[in-house]
Every structure is written in structure tokens, then in C-alpha cells.
Amino acid sequence: MNRARPIVAMLWENWQLTRVEVGQRLGVGLVAGAGALLLLDKGPIIAFGILMLVYSMVWFSVAKLSGGRLSDGYKPGFPLHLLYSRPVPTTVFVGVAMFYNAISCTALYLVSAALLGFAFGQPLPLLSVTLLLVSWHLAYTCVQWSTRSRVFQWIGSLAFSLPMYFLLQNNVALPLRVEFSTFENAVLVLVGAVSIGLTFAGVARQRRGDAVAVVPQQKEWSGGYPDWLVTLFRFRCPTSSATRAQVWFELRSSGLPVLLIGLGVAILIFLACAISTLFAISSIAAVPIAIVASLIVLFGLGNNAFGIRRKQGRTYASAFELTQPYGTAPLAGLKVLVRAACVLVAMIAIGASLWASSSLVGDWAQEVMNNNKDLLPALLKVRQKFADDFGPLTGYAQVALAIVASIVVVSIVTWQAAREALRTRYPRRVLVAQCLPVVWGLAIILLTLAIRKGFGPVPLVGEIVKASFWIFGAAMVLATIYLLWSGFAERALTIRYACGALVISAAFGAAWRAGVPAGDVVGILWLALVILMVSVLAPWSLNRIRHA
Amino acid sequence: MGQTVVDVNELSRSFEHKKALDGVSFRATAGQVYGLVGSNGAGKTTLLKHLLGLLRATSGSVRVFGLDPVRDPVGVLSRVGYLSEERELPEWMRIDELMRYTQAFHPTWDASYARELLDTFALDPAKKVKELSKGMRAQAGLIAAVAYRPELLILDEPSSGLDAVVRRDILDAIVRAVADDGRTVIFSSHLLDEVERMSDHVTLMHEGRVTLSGVLDDVRSAYQRSRVRFVEHFDQPPALDTALAMEGGGRTWSVIHSGSPEQFRHSVVARGGEVVESRDATLEEIFLARAGRSRQQAEAA
Numbered sequence: 001m002n003r004a005r006p007i008v009a010m011l012w013e014n015w016q017l018t019r020v021e022v023g024q025r026l027g028v029g030l031v032a033g034a035g036a037l038l039l040l041d042k043g044p045i046i047a048f049g050i051l052m053l054v055y056s057m058v059w060f061s062v063a064k065l066s067g068g069r070l071s072d073g074y075k076p077g078f079p080l081h082l083l084y085s086r087p088v089p090t091t092v093f094v095g096v097a098m099f100y101n102a103i104s105c106t107a108l109y110l111v112s113a114a115l116l117g118f119a120f121g122q123p124l125p126l127l128s129v130t131l132l133l134v135s136w137h138l139a140y141t142c143v144q145w146s147t148r149s150r151v152f153q154w155i156g157s158l159a160f161s162l163p164m165y166f167l168l169q170n171n172v173a174l175p176l177r178v179e180f181s182t183f184e185n186a187v188l189v190l191v192g193a194v195s196i197g198l199t200f201a202g203v204a205r206q207r208r209g210d211a212v213a214v215v216p217q218q219k220e221w222s223g224g225y226p227d228w229l230v231t232l233f234r235f236r237c238p239t240s241s242a243t244r245a246q247v248w249f250e251l252r253s254s255g256l257p258v259l260l261i262g263l264g265v266a267i268l269i270f271l272a273c274a275i276s277t278l279f280a281i282s283s284i285a286a287v288p289i290a291i292v293a294s295l296i297v298l299f300g301l302g303n304n305a306f307g308i309r310r311k312q313g314r315t316y317a318s319a320f321e322l323t324q325p326y327g328t329a330p331l332a333g334l335k336v337l338v339r340a341a342c343v344l345v346a347m348i349a350i351g352a353s354l355w356a357s358s359s360l361v362g363d364w365a366q367e368v369m370n371n372n373k374d375l376l377p378a379l380l381k382v383r384q385k386f387a388d389d390f391g392p393l394t395g396y397a398q399v400a401l402a403i404v405a406s407i408v409v410v411s412i413v414t415w416q417a418a419r420e421a422l423r424t425r426y427p428r429r430v431l432v433a434q435c436l437p438v439v440w441g442l443a444i445i446l447l448t449l450a451i452r453k454g455f456g457p458v459p460l461v462g463e464i465v466k467a468s469f470w471i472f473g474a475a476m477v478l479a480t481i482y483l484l485w486s487g488f489a490e491r492a493l494t495i496r497y498a499c500g501a502l503v504i505s506a507a508f509g510a511a512w513r514a515g516v517p518a519g520d521v522v523g524i525l526w527l528a529l530v531i532l533m534v535s536v537l538a539p540w541s542l543n544r545i546r547h548a
Numbered sequence: 549m550g551q552t553v554v555d556v557n558e559l560s561r562s563f564e565h566k567k568a569l570d571g572v573s574f575r576a577t578a579g580q581v582y583g584l585v586g587s588n589g590a591g592k593t594t595l596l597k598h599l600l601g602l603l604r605a606t607s608g609s610v611r612v613f614g615l616d617p618v619r620d621p622v623g624v625l626s627r628v629g630y631l632s633e634e635r636e637l638p639e640w641m642r643i644d645e646l647m648r649y650t651q652a653f654h655p656t657w658d659a660s661y662a663r664e665l666l667d668t669f670a671l672d673p674a675k676k677v678k679e680l681s682k683g684m685r686a687q688a689g690l691i692a693a694v695a696y697r698p699e700l701l702i703l704d705e706p707s708s709g710l711d712a713v714v715r716r717d718i719l720d721a722i723v724r725a726v727a728d729d730g731r732t733v734i735f736s737s738h739l740l741d742e743v744e745r746m747s748d749h750v751t752l753m754h755e756g757r758v759t760l761s762g763v764l765d766d767v768r769s770a771y772q773r774s775r776v777r778f779v780e781h782f783d784q785p786p787a788l789d790t791a792l793a794m795e796g797g798g799r800t801w802s803v804i805h806s807g808s809p810e811q812f813r814h815s816v817v818a819r820g821g822e823v824v825e826s827r828d829a830t831l832e833e834i835f836l837a838r839a840g841r842s843r844q845q846a847e848a849a
Binding site for chain 1: 600601602603604618619620621622624625626628630632634636637638640645648649650651652653654657676678
């Protein structure tokens with residue numbers, strides 16, 4: 001049998017699935033890296049960090065090849081299970097996808113680093129990190145694909161990525177270069193080889209036994225949260241009112257799982273710090289872990305509050321929910337508020353855990369500090385900074401800032417929900433809109449480079465940035481007016497909802513002013529406008545998918 | 549004639565370059581059962597989704613109980629029961645939770661009727677939706693759709709996944725009970741015998757258009773299947789007035805025809821033949837003849 005054709009076909013399929021993301025990642029990496037090299041003192045090391053983050057740590061691998069995102073009905077296990085019915089050995093289709101994933105991500109890094117190094121005359125590490133990136137991706141796909149156990153996937157991801165991170169951190173030297181010893185390279189090769197073997201074996205097992213079970217699970221309703229998490233707290237659905245029933249639905253299907261995951265992370269952070277006297281590394285790692293955990297809770301678990309589903313490349317909202325006799329505006333508001341409340345509580349729990357953890361490591365850290373002040377644990381530094389910044393504030397100002405933070409969290413959750421709905425309804429337009437900031441950043445960077453070479457007046461970039469700020473502000477005003485008009489015309493908005501959005505927006509401005517009296521008034525108005533626009537956008541976008 | 553429940557006028561809807569509905573008009577009155585038939589991609593589900601407000605018309609109008617389902621979804625959906633083709637139900641819910649959740653949206657929920665249907669289908673209320681087979685999901689969805697006694701029941705391929713006994717005995721009984729209660733049922737189906745058995749009215753759709761619509765008995769009596777015999781041998785079907793489809797060969801042909809039987813008989817005689825026997829055509833025969841005719845017309849165009 002000629003193997004070349006199936007391999008070419010599978011490579012083509014992988015390319016089709018990932019080409020948009022490849023373009024987006026390349027754009028983001030180039031713009032962010034160029035910005036760092038251009039604007040910051042420690043440009044090369046930050047640009048290197050950004051590229052590593054973009055091509056390995058944040059988007060570990062091409063998302064669609066990793067089974068999709070958690071909030072999209074994430075299904076653990078090998079994602080290309082439709083290949084099970086093809087007359088191709090498991091090793092071939094798994095190998096093709098695995099190597100495509102590892103090679104494409106590494107190639108993206110190499111291309112970006114080479115381009116940035118050439119353009120700015122500050123070379124970034126190239127071949128020395130290739131092996132690390134390849135084995136990183138192989139290990140990641142192994143953890144994601146070889147098993148359908150989510151717990152194993154979560155723990156496994158941490159178990160291999162933390163050592164990898166510290167391996168990289170220990171081998172970075174200034175001026176920027178990365179060098180691994182022969183032993184370390186051998187370990188990386190071994191990690192890659194073991195990952196390949198385990199993935200082949202794991203997927204072969206899924207192909208033999210799990211193929212049938214995979215199909216119905218695609219229709220999972222619970223937003224991809226583990227079933228035991230969704231059903232952990234059982235309380236009866238109230239029948240007294242539709243609103244109460246809908247709150248129950250939101251809490252059960254996604255709110256409480258989000259909350260429980262956040263609480264779980266908070267407990268883990270606390271436990272990690274509790275044993276910090278035994279393992280010094282846990283104290284140093286606590287801050288990055290807490291930041292990453294908070295970001296995951298906010299942007300990962302707070303995503304997709306409208307419950308948009310993905311199946312076989314199709315995005316859609318559930319007809320079951322959309323055909324319930326409940327108004328679009330209250331439905332949108334309720335979904336967003338329940339999710340945001342759960343995200344907020346989860347984030348508070350993580351923050352409280354971090355605060356309590358810093359007390360636990362205090363004695364030990366004091367000892368370290370006395371021996372060598374440079375080794376002051378990051379956790380204590382954060383605690384000190386927090387106490388210095390917020391301690392002197394009056395109780396009134398602290399409450400005001402808490403209101404500001406809460407409204408920001410609600411707005412981020414609302415924005416993410418609206419974005420997912422718009423992406424479902426208008427995928428191409430959203431893609432173009434997402435590319436605009438990247439194009440804008442690229443244009444500014446090129447212009448700055450040109451001015452440095454003497455092709456224009458120095459203040460030009462500053463003026464363009466200022467003009468962009470006002471243009472974007474004006475666009476937001478127009479967009480908000482349009483959304484209000486269109487929302488009322490289509491009956492997607494109610495007077496009550498619009499007044500609520502206005503009150504929240506005004507409350508944000510007032511609270512900000514009370515918490516930070518020295519704040520820039522134009523900046524506050526600008527942010528309040530963003531919040532108003534996002535609040536109005538949510539029911540409008542839900543209406544667009546409810547009545548497609 | 550009962551009160552008009554659904555009034556669709558010149559409804560068109562396109563998905564990018566594909567026209568899913570093209571000038572569809574459809575009317576339903578209270579106390580009747582309407583069957584929508586058509587091949588895959590004919591536009592049945594698209595039409596039903598317009599009735600629920602899940603799709604917005606490109607042109608034309610949709611009124612359900614005199615309301616626009618897009619502008620007033622709550623007003624329409626509170627009076628409509630719906631069973632989707634995909635049987636989308638929350639996988640994590642138990643059946644009793646599904647019932648309570650649905651009940652919260654509908655003050656007219658009839659708990660004893662829901663319990664009776666659960667018993668009839670032998671569904672365990674403690675079971676989760678994800679543990680149900682496709683047929684059991686359809687049954688659970690059907691209970692959730694009918695237990696609040698909606699004025700309009702919309703069923704998209706309700707038989708899909710149901711076994712023959714449930715389909716014939718229980719589904720038919722539920723649909724008939726709804727209609728006898730003065731309420732309206734609109735359902736789509738691929739099973740023509742089912743449509744023939746359950747409907748008062750039939751609407752045949754093909755490539756986004758309504759090709760035939762009317763009271764079932766009128767439709768059936770308007771089409772005949774005749775066996776004709778000719779003296780001459782024909783390699784190709786001979787041209788006959790009012791004939792929609794012909795099959796056979798040589799001297800003997802079976803013909804589905806509409807319109808005046810006399811006109812058809814004269815046409816056969818004029819070609820040197822005779823009508824050997826004639827009977828009302830079945831819905832399936834009409835459907836196949838109409839679908840074939842539409843295809844021929846499309847090819848000719």
C-alpha cells in the first residue's frame with residue numbers, strides 16, 4: 001500500500017484545521033516581540049520570553065489538534081478520532097499529527113526569532129532551543145492524546161511543563177543565549193521518544209475500545225466540565241419561576257464547576273506553599289502559578305458564558321436553551337452574571353490562598369532573606385507590594401476599588417461571551433477584526449523603525465498613537481449608539497437592561513474616581529464607555545445567534 | 549375553518565449562496581395535524597426553525613399566533629412545544645430535573661400528564677440524559693414538549709430513533725390527542741406512511757419550495773396510479789397528458805397522473821392504448837413522482 005497519499009491527505013487536513021491559528025500566532029509573536037525589542041531595555045530577553053510563551057506555553061499546541069478548549073465542549077483523548085475508521089495504522093495518523101504539531105510550532109518560533117533578530121540586529125536563540133520546543137510539544141500531545149482522563153491531563157501538563165520551564169530558565173544566560181548540556185539534550189531526546197511511544201500506545205487503546213464511546217460524548221452539554229464536577233452538588237431545580245430555574249441551570253452546568261476548579265486551585269497553591277520549607281522551589285513558583293491560575297480562571301473558565309458548542313468544525317448554540325420562552329436580554333444578563341460571580345469567587349479564593357500562603361512561608365523566607373537578600377521569595381515581594389499599595393487607602397477607597405475589580409471581571413466575562421457569539425454568527429468578520437490590532441501594531445513598529453532610520457519626524461508615532469486612541473473612542477461611541485438602536489429595534493434590549501448597563505458603567509466610573517482620585521478623567525470615561533458597549537453587545541450578539 | 553395559528557408568506561432564506569427556502573407560503577389552522585415531507589435538504593427543518601424564530605427570514609413574513617417569532621420570542625415560545633431533530637437535551641440533567649426545568653417556564657405544566665407519559669415510555673426519572681439511547685432521548689424530549697399542553701406542537705423528525713411500536717401506538721396517540729384537543733401539530737418526516745397515517749394536511753417540499761400542499765384526502769384523490777397498455781411498443785415513455793411519472797417498458801406502463809381522469813384516458817386512447825386499471829396514488833408514489841418531476845424541470849432549465 002502506498003503510504004504517501006494518506007500522509008499527504010492528513011497533513012493537508014492538519015493544515016486546514018490550523019492555518020488561521022498559524023497566521024494569528026505568527027502575527028502576535030512578531031508584533032509583541034518587535035514591540036519588546038523596540039521599546040524595552042531588556043528587549044531581547046523579553047522578546048525571547050514572549051516567543052516562547054506564544055509558541056509553547058500559552059498555546060501549547062495547535063488548539064484544534066488538542067481537542068479544543070475546555071469551554072467549547074473540550075473532549076479529552078485523541079482529537080482526530082474520525083481517522084479510526086480509515087485503513088491507516090494508528091502509528092501513521094498519530095505520528096503525522098504529532099509531528100505536524102511539534103514541527104509547525106517550532107518552525108513558527110524559528111521563523112519569528114530569525115526575522116526579529118535580523119530586523120533589529122539582536123539575535124535570538126535559534127537552534128539551541130529547537131530540541132526543547134520539539135520535545136515540549138511531543139510531551140504535551142502525549143499527555144493530551146494518550147489518555148481520556150482529564151485529571152491525568154491536568155496533572156500531567158503541570159508535571160512535565162514545570163521541569164521544562166525550570167530547565168529553560170536555568171540555561172538562559174545574559175547576553176541572551178541558551179545552552180543545554182549533552183546530558184540535558186539526551187534527556188530531551190528521551191522525553192520526546194517516550195512521549196511518542198506512549199501516545200501511540202494510548203491512542204491505539206482508544207482506537208480499539210473507545211471509538212464507539214467517543215461519538216455520543218461530542219454532544220456533551222456541560223461545557224466540557226467533568227461529569228462528576230457537574231453533578232457534585234445536587235439541588236432541586238426550582239419551578240416557581242423561569243428566572244430561578246435558569247439560575248439553577250447556569251449554576252449546575254458551568255457556574256459551580258468553575259467555582260470548584262478555582263477553589264481546588266486555591267487549595268493546591270496553599271498546599272504547595274505549606275511544604276515550601278521542604279521544597280524551596282514551590283515558594284518561588286507560587287506567584288507564577290497563582291498568576292497563571294487566575295488568568296486561566298478568568299480567561300479560560302470565564303470564557304463562553306453563552307455555552308456555544310463546537311462539533312466537527314461547526315459552532316452553534318443549543319436549540320434546547322434558545323427555544324425556552326425567556327427574553328434574550330435577561331437571558332444574556334443572567335448567563336453572564338452567574339458565570340462572572342463564580343469566576344470572581346474563584347479568583348478571590350486564589351488570592352486569599354496566595355495571601356495565606358505567604359504567611360506560611362514567612363519564617364522560612366526570612367531566613368533565606370537574612371542569608372541572601374537577592375533571594376527574597378517572589379511571594380513575599382508581592383504581599384509587601386500589595387500591603388504598601390492598598391494598606392494606606394481608606395476603607396471607602398478599598399471598597400471602591402473592589403467594585404472596580406468586580407465590574408472589570410464581569411466585563412471581561414461579558415466580552416468573552418459576546419465575542420464567542422459573534423464568532424459563531426460572523427466568523428470571517430470577527431477574524432478580520434481580530435487581525436486589526438496586529439496589523440496596527442505592525443504598522444506602528446515599522447513606522448518607528450523607519451523614523452529611527454531618519455525617514456520621518458520623531459513625534460509622528462506618538463501623534464498616530466494619540467489619534468488612534470481618539471479614533472477608537474469615537475468608533476466605540478458610534479458602535480454603542482448603533483447597538484442600542486439596533487437592540488431596541490430588534491427587541492433584543494429592554495429598557496430595564498439598558499438602564500442596568502448604564503448604571504454599571506456609571507458605577508465603574510464613580511468607583512474608579514473614588515478609589516484613585518488622581519486618575520485621568522478621559523481614561524475613566526473611555527473605560528466606562530468600553531463597559532457600556534460590552535454590556536449592550538452581549539444581548540445583541542446572543543440575539544443574533546438566537547435568531548440567526 | 550379554525551383560527552389561523554401559523555401564517556407564512558413568501559418566505560425566503562439563503563445560507564451564503566444556497567437558497568434553502570424560496571418563496572414558501574404555508575398556513576396552519578387550529579386543531580389540525582400538518583405533515584411536512586421532502587427529501588434531505590428540501591427545507592423542512594429550515595421552515596420549522598423559522599416558526600420558532602431560530603432563523604430570521606431573508607424575505608417574506610412569518611407569523612405564529614399573529615406574532616413575529618423573531619421580535620417576540622417569549623410570546624411565541626411560551627405557546628409552542630418543540631422537539632428538535634438533534635434531540636439536544638442537557639446531557640448532565642436527570643430526566644426529573646429536565647421536567648422540573650421545563651415546568652418552570654410553563655405555568656400550564658400538567659404534572660400528572662408528564663408522569664403518565666413517563667410511565668407509558670417506561671423512562672426512569674433518575675436517569676441522566678447522557679445515559680439514554682437516542683430513542684429514549686426522543687421520548688424524554690417529547691414529554692418535555694407536550695406536558696404543558698402547548699397550543700402548537702412542532703416536531704422535527706419525531707420518529708427518528710423510535711421503535712415501530714412506540715412510533716405507531718404512542719406517537720400517533722399523542723399527536724392525535726393534541727389535535728383532538730383543538731391544538732395544532734406540525735411535524736416533518738421522511739416516513740411517508742407515517743405522514744399519511746397521522747396528518748390531516750400534507751405539504752411536500754422540494755429544494756426549498758412547496759411543490760404540493762393540501763388536505764391529505766384531497767391530495768390523494770387528485771392523483772391516480774394507472775396501468776396502461778399500448779398496441780405499439782415504446783422504448784421511451786410515451787408523452788401523455790397530466791402524466792407526472794411513468795415506469796415500465798414496451799407495451800405496458802404504470803403512470804402517476806393528476807388532473808382529470810377523462811383527459812388522461814383520452815390521451816392514452818389517442819396513443820393507441822387503454823387504461824387497464826386505476827386507483828388513488830399513495831403519498832409515496834405522489835412524492836416520488838413530484839420529486840422526479842421537479843428534478844426534470846430543474847435539469848431542463
